[in-house]
Amino acid sequence: MPVITDIRNAVVPISSEIANAYIDFSKMTASVVALVSDVVRDGKPLIGYGFNSNGRYACKGLLEERFIPRLQRADLGGEIDPSRAWDAMMANEKPGGHGERSVAVGVLDMALWDLAAKVADVPLWRLIADKWNGGAAKDTVFVYAAGGYYYPGKALAELQVEMQGYLDRGYRVCKMKIGGAPLDQDIARIEAALEVVGEGRNLAVDANGCFDLQTAIAYGEALKPYGLFWYEEAGDPLDYALQAELARHYDGPMATGENLFSHQDARNLLRYSGMRADRDWLQFDPALSYGLVEYKRVLDLLPEHGFSRANCIPHGGHQMALNIAAGLGLGGNESYPDVFHPFGGFADGIAVEDSQVTLPDCPGIGFELKSALIETLRDATRT
């Protein structure tokens, strides 16, 4: 009958001198929570940790004002049950308006799953494979290196050094930002990156939602000859009509979804955006979107729209999504080898080979095997 005895809530900076086409990250923050349980193992209480994925800010106020108090009052039936916790956290919340609170619930959901897997003494990927995937788990997960940000003074040569660094660390597929410079400059950047990564299928580009339709199509026309891995988030994430029209002009693979934070929003993307199951990618980030309990609802929607879990490569580059990818058979996961430290990346000593990574065999999400991350989580939430 495990019980949560204490909930701790902290904010840490994940600021960085990078920028995408929409925002700069110099003031970015992340919430960290710790759920302390009454289960003692090796003389210490089991603790579940959660944090919020990058791109959205820490949600300390929301956690303190609504979601932690509700979780503290919740009756979880003597189990660490993330689904029951979810219902308790979302009680008396009106429908619609899926932003910010989806991050707060996602932080707590991550910590609940970490704790649940630790109580069960299994890795999270194993727990969810057994629970929802007939026990089948992937041995390796496809990962790509997300980078290629804009920052002051960055030249083409530096972009190439960055890309070479990803290849040196075992990545085959790399991603760079577009839309923060004029089209001709972005094309020069793309060609510089391709000199390093080789074929177009090794390079993805990401506009972070900054294009209007005309610009999105102009970029599409210019990108076509390269045969890129994907063309990501051309327009506003809610402008499904733009995405659908762009698909009539660009027949290469496209990707979007990182800024849709509920199954209702995901369903609208599937209904209206003209995304093509035979080539396109869905990037919903479970940590930003009310956690795995809600993400499972998204996965369950896919078949009726002709999509499968193999279409999903979540945004965020966190080990939570990596566990989900392995345990529920997603198409892969994002990775940030050079930014958002220490939240991105994998367990220490896990190597990437040909853009594939293996999962650690450690109870929970695996934070304890990544020394810089677990140190940050423990330091932030130590009383």
Added chain:
Amino acid sequence: MPVITDIRNAVVPISSEIANAYIDFSKMTASVVALVSDVVRDGKPLIGYGFNSNGRYACKGLLEERFIPRLQRADLGGEIDPSRAWDAMMANEKPGGHGERSVAVGVLDMALWDLAAKVADVPLWRLIADKWNGGAAKDTVFVYAAGGYYYPGKALAELQVEMQGYLDRGYRVCKMKIGGAPLDQDIARIEAALEVVGEGRNLAVDANGCFDLQTAIAYGEALKPYGLFWYEEAGDPLDYALQAELARHYDGPMATGENLFSHQDARNLLRYSGMRADRDWLQFDPALSYGLVEYKRVLDLLPEHGFSRANCIPHGGHQMALNIAAGLGLGGNESYPDVFHPFGGFADGIAVEDSQVTLPDCPGIGFELKSALIETLRDATRT
């Protein structure tokens, strides 16, 4: 060259023993902000006030963590300019995820408009009519009485007393909740209300987004014979396909939009929900949706989708929306005669006649003419 010298941020309860079909309101809160200026009139600094509309919680953390600091640092060009303030407040926010932060920005936007109108020494409805409507302002605004909530032990006779109270105060059109009881009980409640308000065109019903398609249609079939004023928010606010399918079964007026908080979400409703400009109503609440700066973007979208401002009757029952309705020619405004005190309602001494209300002639939004409200705003933000 007016300057904001201090920003104060407080939380007040607006709890009530009522419930709709989705949530109970016993723990509902509201944020209150005060923008203190260096403009002194009658010996006192002009202060702009803002608060958040009901149904969404106070957003104290978000205000403190991001939006007040950004507004404090903003260069408004020596004016109280809500549009420039908006850009500063939304800097480094990613697209998508329109919830919670839309409330925080809406609270500050309301206070900015209140202060801007006070500095100009005109009512807000006059300021915005001159700015955006060629000076044309409505003399009276249609208002309806929103009530008919569920609460423990409420019987049909009490619902009738409540409705009679609205008629006694000059309302012709009243609204009640449905979906919190089985269909047959709701029909009995509707018939009881109709005994008081008379014709079906005097009664609106509101399901607060709780129905699945089958239930929405079943209610639609049962409601048809009554010829109601409107059938509101049958399904999830983001389920545009449900709304479109329901429109094929229910040809009476429908209303929705209170839980869509951006022009992108509003545009999706207009694109995909099958709403009919000749009879349906759009209820976007400017206070919950990034304020009037964003609401103006919504209004500007309407014509290309065949709608006009006359289709708009905002949710929220606050004087901010009342000023917008008068100044920009909306179809009307919600009113809560009996709940959410002191935030709803009108200036003291303003009478409702045949569901029409006049606007006060007082600088700003008019809070100073509603004694219980201005006292609450001042008490909450007094240093």
